[in-house]
Amino acid sequence: MTDPGLIREVEAIVFAADAPVTVAEITRHVTAAGDVAAALADLAESYAPRGIVLVERGGRWLFQTAPDLGHVLRRTRTAPRKLSRAAVETLAIVAYHEPATRAEIEDIRGVTVSPGTLDVLMAAGWVHPAGRRESPGRPLQFATTPGFLADFGLADRRDLPGIADLRASGLLDRAPPSGASAGDFAGGGLHSER
Amino acid sequence: MTDPGLIREVEAIVFAADAPVTVAEITRHVTAAGDVAAALADLAESYAPRGIVLVERGGRWLFQTAPDLGHVLRRTRTAPRKLSRAAVETLAIVAYHEPATRAEIEDIRGVTVSPGTLDVLMAAGWVHPAGRRESPGRPLQFATTPGFLADFGLADRRDLPGIADLRASGLLDRAPPSGASAGDFAGGGLHSER
Amino acid sequence: MADDFDAPVRAPPDTLTLALGAWEGPLDVLLGLARAQKVDLKAISILALVDQYLAFIADARDLRLELAADYLVMAAWLAYLKSCLLLPPDPQADPDPHDLALRLQFQLQRLDAMREAGARLLARDRAGHDTFRRVAPEGLRLVASRTFECHLYDVLSAYGGIVRRRERPEYSIVRRDVLALDEALERLARLVGGARDWTDLSAYLPSAPDEAYRRSALASTFLAALELTRQGRTDLAQADAFAPLLVRAVIPLPPHTVILANAGGNGD
Numbered sequence: 325m326t327d328p329g330l331i332r333e334v335e336a337i338v339f340a341a342d343a344p345v346t347v348a349e350i351t352r353h354v355t356a357a358g359d360v361a362a363a364l365a366d367l368a369e370s371y372a373p374r375g376i377v378l379v380e381r382g383g384r385w386l387f388q389t390a391p392d393l394g395h396v397l398r399r400t401r402t403a404p405r406k407l408s409r410a411a412v413e414t415l416a417i418v419a420y421h422e423p424a425t426r427a428e429i430e431d432i433r434g435v436t437v438s439p440g441t442l443d444v445l446m447a448a449g450w451v452h453p454a455g456r457r458e459s460p461g462r463p464l465q466f467a468t469t470p471g472f473l474a475d476f477g478l479a480d481r482r483d484l485p486g487i488a489d490l491r492a493s494g495l496l497d498r499a500p501p502s503g504a505s506a507g508d509f510a511g512g513g514l515h516s517e518r
Numbered sequence: 519m520t521d522p523g524l525i526r527e528v529e530a531i532v533f534a535a536d537a538p539v540t541v542a543e544i545t546r547h548v549t550a551a552g553d554v555a556a557a558l559a560d561l562a563e564s565y566a567p568r569g570i571v572l573v574e575r576g577g578r579w580l581f582q583t584a585p586d587l588g589h590v591l592r593r594t595r596t597a598p599r600k601l602s603r604a605a606v607e608t609l610a611i612v613a614y615h616e617p618a619t620r621a622e623i624e625d626i627r628g629v630t631v632s633p634g635t636l637d638v639l640m641a642a643g644w645v646h647p648a649g650r651r652e653s654p655g656r657p658l659q660f661a662t663t664p665g666f667l668a669d670f671g672l673a674d675r676r677d678l679p680g681i682a683d684l685r686a687s688g689l690l691d692r693a694p695p696s697g698a699s700a701g702d703f704a705g706g707g708l709h710s711e712r
Numbered sequence: 713m714a715d716d717f718d719a720p721v722r723a724p725p726d727t728l729t730l731a732l733g734a735w736e737g738p739l740d741v742l743l744g745l746a747r748a749q750k751v752d753l754k755a756i757s758i759l760a761l762v763d764q765y766l767a768f769i770a771d772a773r774d775l776r777l778e779l780a781a782d783y784l785v786m787a788a789w790l791a792y793l794k795s796c797l798l799l800p801p802d803p804q805a806d807p808d809p810h811d812l813a814l815r816l817q818f819q820l821q822r823l824d825a826m827r828e829a830g831a832r833l834l835a836r837d838r839a840g841h842d843t844f845r846r847v848a849p850e851g852l853r854l855v856a857s858r859t860f861e862c863h864l865y866d867v868l869s870a871y872g873g874i875v876r877r878r879e880r881p882e883y884s885i886v887r888r889d890v891l892a893l894d895e896a897l898e899r900l901a902r903l904v905g906g907a908r909d910w911t912d913l914s915a916y917l918p919s920a921p922d923e924a925y926r927r928s929a930l931a932s933t934f935l936a937a938l939e940l941t942r943q944g945r946t947d948l949a950q951a952d953a954f955a956p957l958l959v960r961a962v963i964p965l966p967p968h969t970v971i972l973a974n975a976g977g978n979g980d
Contacts, residue, residue, distance in 0.1 A: 328567075333590045335569030336583040340591045342851035353593045353852055373522075375529030386845065389530035394842035396527050396549055397534050404840045410736065416830035432822055434739025435782075477837040485832035495825045500818035534844035583850075592853045601862040603870070609862070610871035626874060642860040670864045678868075 326363045330356040334363045344384030344474050382473035382480055391477070410441050415450060419472065419484055420496055423454045423465035428498070442466065450475065520557045524550040528557040538578030601642075604635045609644060613666065613678060617648045617659035636660065644669065738786035741768060743820050743827075753821045758813040759797060762790045889925050891918065896932035897939060900959075904946060910958040913937055 333354045338345055351360050364385055368378040377390050389397055407415070410433075417432050418424050429437050445451035454467035468481075478484060490496050527548045532539060545554045558579055562572040571584050583591060601609070608631055611623050623631050639645035648661035662675065672678065735741050745764045746756045769787045772779055793816070796809035837843050891899070903916045918929050937959050940946040949958045 332567075332569035332584060333587060336587040336590060337569075337852060339570045339581070339846070340583050340850045340852055342849045345852075349852075352854065353590055355590055355593075373526075375526035376533045387533070388839065388843040388845050389534050390526065391837035391842045393527060393530045394837070394844075396547060397530055397844045398841070399547055401534075401840070401844065407834075412830035412834060413826055416826045416833055419833070420826065420829055432819075432826060433736065434819070434823065435737035475839040476833055477839075477843065485829060485836070487829075490825055490829070495818075495822050500814050530844070533846065536847035581846075591850065599860055601860050601866070605860075606862060606866050606870040607874055610867045610874065613867060614871055626878070628877065638860065642862075670867065672864070 326366050327356055327358045330354060330358040330360070331363045331367055334360060335367055338364075338367075338378065338385050339387055341386075344381055344386040344470065346384050350385070379477075380479055382470040382478070384470055384474065386474060407444070408441070410438065411444050414441050415445050415468075415472075418445070418451050418466050419468050419481070420487060420490060422467040423457070424467075425457055425463040425465050427463060429466075448475075520560050521550055521552045524548060524552040524554070525557045525560055528554060529561055532558075532561075532572065532579050533581055535580075538575055538580040540578055544579070601638065602635070604629075604632065605638050608635050609639055609662075609666075612639070612645050612660050613662050613675065616661035616675075617651070618661075619651055619657040619659050621657060623660075738765075738783050739819065739823055741765065741783070742786075742816075743823055746820050747824075753817065753824055756817065756820070758816060759794060762794045765790055889922060890928035891925070891932045893932045893935055896929070896936040900933055900936040901940060901945070904940070904959060904961050906961050908960055910949060910960050913957040913959050916959070
């Protein structure tokens with residue numbers, strides 16, 4: 325069992341932090357000696373049945389209300405803006421393929437990505453530019469953020485629904501498993517260029 | 519004992535509220551039946567020993583970090599800074615000549631002492647005001663602290679190496695007490711003016 | 713374009729609306745048609761799909777709907793694919809039409825998978841929808857404290873520096889504080905002048921408040937008296953040990969001519 329003094333400090337730190345915090349960030353603040361990760365595990369366990377729960381999202385810890393109480397709390401808050409179908413698809417494509425270039429998003433969706441779509445995802449703090457692809461034209465790549473994991477209740481990217489199956493079935497590859505001349509096909513038909 | 523379902527709802531509502539909430543506001547949102555005030559009392563009791571506590575302020579309830587953990591949330595990190603040359607010189611002059619007035623320090627250094635310099639030495643805990651000189655203008659005098667001796671590994675101010683040699687050579691002779699103004703001090707000691 | 717993510721992502725399978733604004737491009741239409749076949753996407757008939765798409769485009773034209781160019785490009789490409797698939801297999805064909813069909817199937821499956829993934833993401837416990845956080849947390853603060861680094865050596869060398877700085881002006885002042893021999897020679901010769909009466913040498917000493925200066929003047933004036941006597945310009949007399957030292961001029965001379973000559977040879 326972890327030192328109760330350390331547990332109290334960790335509890336207060338995660339509670340007061342203005343964003344989900346890593347173990348390293350917590351460690352920088354605690355004054356009591358001990359294993360911060362163990363203290364977090366103990367805390368998460370003690371909070372599990374409560375109305376507030378302690379969760380880990382992408383290596384960062386946060387308190388949030390228990391998911392089954394959403395119906396109680398939704399009434400206290402104004403609903404967030406709904407996402408367009410294009411935004412949801414684009415977010416899914418980035419999350420499951422990251423890092424993904426705009427051309428890859430367009431190739432999968434079969435339409436150009438309207439300028440607003442990626443902006444909305446970036447403004448929400450879910451998607452961010454993640455360097456350039458070392459390929460002709462050095463296109464910008466996009467990836468999801470730790471905030472995406474936290475906001476969608478994902479412990480990490482392996483938690484993405486069905487990602488293991490999709491990977492196994494080859495649907496996250498850039499070309500069908502048969503190895504058909506994918507480029508010719510995309511250029512000739514499905515990929516619309518404007 | 520209050521219904522645990524109600525307690526969870528109350529807990530989540532207070533946690534997620536954008537401001538401290540009254541019992542009436544909580545009651546308006548809960549879906550479980552029961553006494554909200556009793557649920558709050560139960561919650562406050564169960565949180566009392568934790569790093570987060572549930573408190574009532576003017577009829578409104580809120581979660582906050584335990585009052586004794588403020589130092590954890592506002593953690594001070596020691597980042598050693600080098601003293602400026604002006605500060606080191608001023609410290610040396612105070613150490614060798616204490617109690618010394620600002621005018622004396624300036625006269626010995628040959629340059630004015632900026633107000634920040636003595637502030638830095640006082641913030642470091644090495645110099646402190648040591649009464650007023652009984653001379654025209656009653657200037658404030660400065661002396662070193664016991665902390666100065668401790669931090670610099672000196673048992674006594676007499677341990678300052680070289681001070682005896684300097685005094686023997688006449689360089690550290692103080693002016694006669696009769697002429698106690700800053701100019702006279704300097705005239706009698708480190709330099710002579712005709 | 714649907715702005716409501718809670719609405720079904722796919723169009724109802726049987727009734728394909730011709731309102732083109734509801735479709736996000738030709739691939740979206742193809743996927744809608746494929747789903748309408750009510751079979752696994754892996755088992756769809758590409759030929760049937762092509763026919764359905766071409767019928768969809770024909771209907772749109774009949775209704776004089778304006779079709780974006782990419783819908784027509786897709787129609788043309790699918791018509792070409794269909795003709796290739798219906799021809800007897802040609803091993804020389806490049807690309808192989810069957811590979812193209814596979815590729816189309818892959819694209820439909822992939823888009824479908826991403827739609828499904830998006831829907832499953834939205835179904836998770838989302839912040840602001842199912843879970844809620846604190847609205848205005850205080851935040852954590854790391855404050856850098858003001859500790860200062862300074863060692864005894866720094867203090868001592870600083871003080872040494874100050875002392876050295878002060879020493880330089882002091883040397884020049886001390887030099888002015890002594891009565892140098894050449895100065896004393898010039899001064900004594902001038903003061904004695906043509907005085908033929910015996911005069912106590914101490915009467916010629918400068919009066920100064922500084923003890924050190926007076927002692928220096930006594931020494932240099934005494935030496936000056938000896939030097940002037942050696943040159944034969946003054947006489948010196950003393951009645952007894954520690955008695956006053958008396959001096960008088962031998963020959964009155966213009967002082968400066970003599971002094972210049974002697975100052976060079978007897979500087980110390």
